[in-house]
Amino acid sequence: MxxxxxxxxxxxxxxxxxxxxxxxxxxxxxxxxxxxxxxxxxxxxENKNDVVKAIATEFISKIKLFNKEIVEEKTDVFYKLMKIYKKMLSQFNSCNPSFIYDIKKFYPDVYELFIEFSDKELNFLITNLIKQGKEEGLFRENIDENIIYKLHINRMNAVIEGSLLPEKSIANPIFFEFVVIGLIGITTIKGHEILENKLNDYKNEKNF
CATH class of the missing domain: 1.10.10.60 (Homeodomain-like)
Structure with missing residues (x-):
């Protein structure tokens, strides 16, 4: 072989x-x-299902690797969250919506790989970043990071499925509006000021 x-x-x-x-x-x-x-x-x-599973596994692995690299960077929590969200959206946005729809409808065992990644690894990653932000005084103490994660992931799913933003519209400046609105809602006054000050830097960063 x-x-x-x-x-x-x-x-x-x-x-x-x-x-x-x-x-x-x-x-x-x-x-x-x-x-x-x-x-x-x-x-x-053996069959097409084997191919679909292998492709989905590689698809998820690329996101995992990117997320690992971002988390290890010496950057702030806002930067890490925004980079992770943008990678997620751009990765899915590179596909025809039918790709995910077909997996969800016809390949439930493969779709379960995405659910497992979202419910476990991505959940752990995002909630830990939110906890870090709370410890640094950037996010409000009274927020539940698990609920915030679910709200953010549901909004991303709506974008991926095409029901929230027009196709191919995740690039700046719409992406920043989409993500920043979600972050501002959980920031402290200190966090809000820092985020506002950093936004122009993020927007001007060539590879953001």
Missing amino acids: SIEMKNKILKNCAELFYKYGIKSISVDDISFNIGISKKTFYKHF
Whole structure:
């Protein structure tokens, strides 16, 4: 079994699924697009579900790696939260909404990977950053970080599913309005002042 061929199939499938969704793409379409036989496809994958699961796993892994790198940076809590939110939104925004819709409807075992990531790792990461912000006097002491996380993740899901913001509109300045509104609601006076002062720096940062 060729690792190169397996990776080639995964790469091409990811491009097709991100662009057109999953349900509309058959194994015949995949084989034709790559220029291989169906026999070659089934030599590397048992079925399309295996491919979908592998792509979803890699998709989530990229977000995990990015989040880990951001958390380890010597930057402030506001910066870390905004970078994480933007990465999440941009990662999903690079896909046709049908990609997530199809996973949710037709591949529940794969969709569970996203739920598990959201409920465990992402929840742990965001709530810890909010706790850190509370300790630094940036966020109000009386807020429940778990509730705030759920509110923020629900708003992000609404963007990802296309019901809150127009498609492809997460880039500045709309992104900043979207995220800042969510953060300002939980900041202290001190936190609000610091966030306002830092916003221009964030907006002017080339790679933000």
